[in-house]
Each structure stands twice: as C-alpha cells, then as structure tokens.
Amino acid sequence: MTIIDIHFCEMLLKKVGKELHEKCKQWRHPSSSKDLFSKFNDVNNWATNQLRTALNEKYPYIQWSHSEFAVHNQEKPEFEGEYWICDSIDGAIQFLQGISAYTISLCLIRDGQPVLACIYEPCNQDFFHATQGEGAFLNGEKINVGVKEGLADALITTTPPSNPNEELAVTNQTIKGFEQLIPKAFAIRMLGSVSLQLAYVACGRIDGYYEFGTGIYDWLAGALIVKEAGGHVTDIQGRDFTWGSSGVIAANKKINSELEKELKDVK
Numbered sequence: 001m002t003i004i005d006i007h008f009c010e011m012l013l014k015k016v017g018k019e020l021h022e023k024c025k026q027w028r029h030p031s032s033s034k035d036l037f038s039k040f041n042d043v044n045n046w047a048t049n050q051l052r053t054a055l056n057e058k059y060p061y062i063q064w065s066h067s068e069f070a071v072h073n074q075e076k077p078e079f080e081g082e083y084w085i086c087d088s089i090d091g092a093i094q095f096l097q098g099i100s101a102y103t104i105s106l107c108l109i110r111d112g113q114p115v116l117a118c119i120y121e122p123c124n125q126d127f128f129h130a131t132q133g134e135g136a137f138l139n140g141e142k143i144n145v146g147v148k149e150g151l152a153d154a155l156i157t158t159t160p161p162s163n164p165n166e167e168l169a170v171t172n173q174t175i176k177g178f179e180q181l182i183p184k185a186f187a188i189r190m191l192g193s194v195s196l197q198l199a200y201v202a203c204g205r206i207d208g209y210y211e212f213g214t215g216i217y218d219w220l221a222g223a224l225i226v227k228e229a230g231g232h233v234t235d236i237q238g239r240d241f242t243w244g245s246s247g248v249i250a251a252n253k254k255i256n257s258e259l260e261k262e263l264k265d266v267k
Helices: 006-026 033-058 092-097 168-181 194-203 220-228 253-263
Strands: 082-090 103-110 113-121 126-131 136-138 155-157 187-189 208-211 232-234 248-251
Touching (some): 006 113, 006 126, 082 220, 113 220, 126 194, 136 220, 220 232, 248 253
Parallel strands (some): 155 208
Antiparallel strands (some): 126 136, 208 248
C-alpha cells in the first residue's frame, strides 16, 4: 500500500491550477463550438501531462486511467492494485468561457475502492480533500454536510449531459427530474463542474446534488469527500453508490431520502 503525501498532491494541483487560471485570462473567448473543443483539447492535454508526469515520478508504481471519456470502461475497476483517476479540467465549458466554476479532480483507487480524493478550484484557491476513514477537509479545516432537514429549504444542483444529442435518454431524465423538483425544493441550479458541486455538498454550500447517467469517474472523488463529510451517497434508486451505479444522489441523509423519493421513478 502506497503512502500518499497529501501536501504533495495539494501543491501539484495548485501549481497546475495557477497556470490554468493564467491561461484562461490570456486568450480570447472561443468563436464557435468547434473552436472551443479545439482549445479544450490543447489545454486539457497540457494539464493532464503535467499532472500525470509529476504523479508518475513521485509514485511510479501507481497506474493511470485514460478512460475519462470512455464510460464503457467505468463499469468496474480498470486495474488491480492502485490507479489514479483524474479530470484535469472538470467544467471545461465554464473554463473556456472564463467562468470560475471549474476544478481539477484527482482520485486514487485501491483494490477497487476510492481511498483518496482531491478537488482544487483555482479561482477561489479552495482545496478539498478526503482520505477514506479520516474525514473531509477544505483548506485544512474539517468540513461537514449541511443540516437542513427537507427539500423545501434546500439548494439542490444537477448537471445535464455534456453531449445531449448523443445521450437523449439521460437528457430527457434530466429535464423531467428538473420539472419534478422545481416545485418541491427551495432552489434548483446548475453550477458547472460536477466535482465542485459535490465538494460544495460536502461543506454545506449546497444541500444536495443529483445527476442521471453512468459516468462514475465524474463522481468518485466528490462522492468520497461527501461521505467523509458525513453525507449520504446513493444511486438514483437509493441503492449503494458503487461501480455500475446509474446516477448519483449526494446530500445529508434526510435530503438524500427525499431526492430519491422524487427521482426514482423518472424515466
């Protein structure tokens, strides 16, 4: 079992995050969606290479997943032993448009279980992390999920599919779920980076997060931080959140239960 230096991970994510922030301020805004995706590929490849190279030098025996965009590889653990899952720019559209709601997300899988999660938000310089069984932290201070007791008082967030025309079923579920919850919750919003929204659940800035789909790599780091902050994380049906889960709900236990009740029959 590899002993991970949290300070090293923090400094690495902050270094790459600072450079991403500077790049974001310097270029012109994309002129089209094609231009946007071209810019994303360039900067995402650069950031991923920076992170992967540094982590490989520090921890040469830990493997690296290349399946961020390959959902079919995310149904079960990819490797035995230890490997990194990384989203170098989670919230790419926001990043490329100059909006602050993007993060760097890093998760260590060991023997099929997430055991370490780091999420860094460069614009506010917020570093969230959690180690399995040791609690969750924001900038070194212990955090806990919010204490609201019902949807009527809760700020709930979600995220639509990145490619709605290619994921029509999930897109329709997202729309129907939104319609279902708008009359029930205090407020429903979409705030960008998935991992950032989950981290905000962990520290009480958001009261609950849900999302349809099967892209578990988007959720693993944030889900571990929510759990370690005392939160409850399930799939959309209220079952244990694990490999092969369909959708995710993250909140305190009472709000999680209400969200599951409202969303479980959305088709």
